[in-house]
Amino acid sequence: MKLRNKINPLLLILPLLLISGCEERIDWLLKPDYQSVLVVDGMITSEARQHTIRLTTSYTQLNSEPGKASGAQVIISDKDSSWTLTEFPVNSGLYRTKPFFAAKLNVQYTLFISYQSQVYSAKATMVKGNPLVPVHYQKKNNGLFQINWIANPYNPRKPAMFTIFLDWSGVPGYSDIPPDSCRALIKAYSLPTLDVSEVLAPEAEKVFFPAGTVITELKYSLSDEYAAFLRAMLLETSWSGGFFDTAPANLPTNLSGGALGFFAVCEEHSVRIIVKP
């Protein structure tokens, strides 16, 4: 059971302010005129582990499953070493480094992909981040908890991405529910830029969780280039569709050869918290 609830959102007032504004579902006939291309969703971090690169393909119909770019040759290298990634599970489009390794500060890493006779590459460097300050959560009127602070959304010097994984599948009372219904993944960002559509972003769903939930928070440092990519992505996703949108545009990329997505190298910090009653 997902403990989501659509409480009065931050900007509930805005539609009311605009007197009788409304948003409704429509059938919109898109004009696809596009050949599917390779999409790279890849990050290696300062943590010593098997790092994963996800290769998919783009699609033209909304809510289609992205194609799995299987059978690619994927290599990550720096000036001294290289790591060949293998697809696992087979035909999944997920490519893992075989040995554990940790990315190092100020070292440039190159991602090399050969897929369907095309060659793609990207370069990225890890920058120093700040230590992680754990999330704040608060008990709400419904007896459940809600995260009420992750980070300042504006940070001119040390931009960061936060991944908060919530798991209450082990909490008494929830053990009979399928585990996937008792997990949530929230992402947040602290960027060196400010945008009106960020400050006045559209209404977003709220996620509630019970006492005993295990919160695993990861913080990733962002290079300027990756921060710019993520800002653009947010402008096209979470910050889009409000009353103060900016002109839409394609995301930048650090990949050559016409691929989409981004290859990033980030310093990682993590913390694990158990929500106290």
Next chain:
Amino acid sequence: MVLMINSAHSQDPNQQISYTVYQESLKKIIRDLDHITSYHFSYNPKAIDADRKLNIKIENKSIHSCFDIIFTGNQIQWQIIGKQVILKPFKKSDKKTVSLSGYIRDQQTGEVLIGASMWFPDAGVGTVSNAFGFYSISLPAAEYIVAVSYIGYQPTKDRLMLFQDTRFDYNLSPSVLEMAAVEIVDENFVGSGNVSFLGAMKLGSKTLSELPGFAGDADILKALDAIPGIANYGDGSTLFYVRGGGSDQNMLLIDDAPIYNPSHLFGFFTAFAPDAIKDVEAYKGDFPARFGGRLSSVIDIRTKDGNMKRIGFAGNLGPYSSNVSVEGPIVKDVSSFYISARRSNLNWLKPDESLANSFDLNFFDINAKFNYQLNSNNRFYLTIYGGKDDFSRISQSSLKTFGISWNNVLGTLRWNHVYNDKLFSNFTVYTSRYNYFLYTDKELNDFWTSSIENSSLKSDFTYYPFPSATFRFGMEIASHNIDPGNVYFSDPAIQKYVPKVPEYHSRSAAFYVSGDQHFGKFLRFHYGIRLSYWENAGNTTRHYYDVNYNVIGEDVIPKGEVYYRDLRPEPRISLSFYPWSGAELKLSYNRTTQFIQVLSNSVSPFTSLDVWAPSGPNIEPQYADQLAIGIVRQSGNKKWLISSEGFLKKFYNQIDYRDHANMLYNSYLEGELRFGTAKSYGIELMLRKTSGRFNGWIAYTWSRALKTIEGINQNQEFPAFYDRPHDVNINLSYTPGHRFKFAAAWYFLSGGAITTPIGFFNYNGYVVPIYGSKNNDRLPDYHRMDISAELRLHKAGARYQHNLVLTLYNLYGRKNPFSINFNKVMGDDGKIVIPTDLYGGYEVLSTQLSVAGLIPSLNYTFRF
């Protein structure tokens, strides 16, 4: 038949004489005068046709006035030598030209009337009163019939002996039926060459009050949408686009001072209380040379001066906002004041009681004007305007608090001076400031702010040297200070790392001269040139960019040091041809230059962020060339007016933005800009019924607005987001009698150009759109009907006038979307929201966002 009422022999020039003849010869009239007066008349019968028949009607005039009427009025000079009156024909060079000048006013209030028409049917010439109600016309000395008219006022028609320079003020009475647009123009005025109905449109307060308006208020900016060639963005927006130009290419002036954000509540309400407005003139092409600084339009708004005769009160009480005004004489017929104030009543719209104290949701504006008439040649006006919006979440009950606030303040001091009957001047000093605040955390007082301020001194002269010509000339100097946006954090640990975005300091000057000349009855030539000068100076930081817009250096410019200068000539020419009475054919060309612009990549219909920036080393001044040709024709019964106008416009140094440009807070703002050209073309048609109880207009515009920007859309041409090819509007008004007034308006616009995805990809849990060509798609067509009904609760002529006004905005509740989105999910409770939980993926919906369904409003208005 000859009637001689006063037959006393007299040489006393003050002796009153009455004399009437019908179809009598001049010879006989001279004999009569010989008898009535003690003068003897001498003339050469070969030089003067004494057999010609004349009609004369004189009542109680002096002898000299009689001579003027009988002789001078018939092109005969007269001269008294002793007891002799010598008569001889006028030579062309002897023909005396005299001036008639003065003010045209409302008889009841003393308020000057702008654009009132004066017409001399005998001579086939006329003029209109200027922005201060002053008129002047030079004519050959003679007796004339003069007709004076103004929308909503009873026209007058008088006989006037004009044999010497005369100062005369006309006072017009409001129409008894309080009907708007009783008569828009006097007979024969269309095609007279004194008013052009092409390239501009006048909206007097009466005409404005005829339109249904929004939430019970007559709304000037929304009314502009009813003018062909002007397209509003959509519901709840004060952004408008004129002949393919951007919204920041429109200049709004309140009593000569610019206002930078004319909206309340993000654009749902216009920033000026409608009660305070006396007159609006919208120029969309063929700008007079006295106006400059914008490429696409000038909206010249004049506020009320205040009643010179008595104290009066007025108000409008409504569910969303209320305003009251008071006006009256300070010294009767010498000085007066007008003060109006408006405030929002929106707090009842707050969503629930528990949140009621968490939000601020307010706007207000105040308009004050004072005027003082020192004597018949000098008058002073002081205008002060202030307006503020505040929208904020002020207590923390969720992730954060936030807020938006803005304010406009301006003041204008003007001095009208009449040097003589042919030369009028106006001197203006004004200052205007606009501040914008975006609170990222209202509780902590973290905010981003931008501002623009300018102060100016200008002079305008109007010279009426002879009947067929009017010349205008003047100059303006101004200073401009702009903060393009800086952030202030309450936490010093963050603030110390926050970079400073440099401010801009600019100065400008403009000189203009223009002439308006008639060549016979068929041709009018209007010409002018404006020279605009701009310079930027320190204290600031100048950045240098390479061809790829990367910063390659910077200079710190000390205070006062000029680092950029530009001078641009702006020629304006129009030629009007009047093939027959009631028709005008006009061809015009004008160039306009703009040195200051809004930098925003927003596609929102709402005023969300204002970053102003001047032209400089990295931003070439925008300029545009416009060619227009039009024809207007008035029907034989003077009730109908039909006009058609085509235009072709080319814009240079147009600004667009790199993908996902960072415009809010960026030291290198200019590096986010991309430049190119734009073009627009179209045809505007209008059929207007100008008088009667049932009046209004139908307008249709077909136009295109296309841009070509280097680095955008692969350098290929694309439609601007305000490209709306078809624009129809119908405005009808019906006043069946004293009690009721009805109005209806229907608007249709092609959907604006938007960019929709041609594909998607998944990254980091998000569904990300992929775009093809820019603005490849269109929103659904926009249409809306508004109606209003006004019930007058008072008897005709009552001192206390009060009405109930019912307005239904968007009568049939059309949901006109302003954005189409592909990034939201359906929540468990049926709400459409942005997904926060990215675990396991989600199904994205196609959604549309619209504002303003049916908005009813019942207002009570009063005046006494």
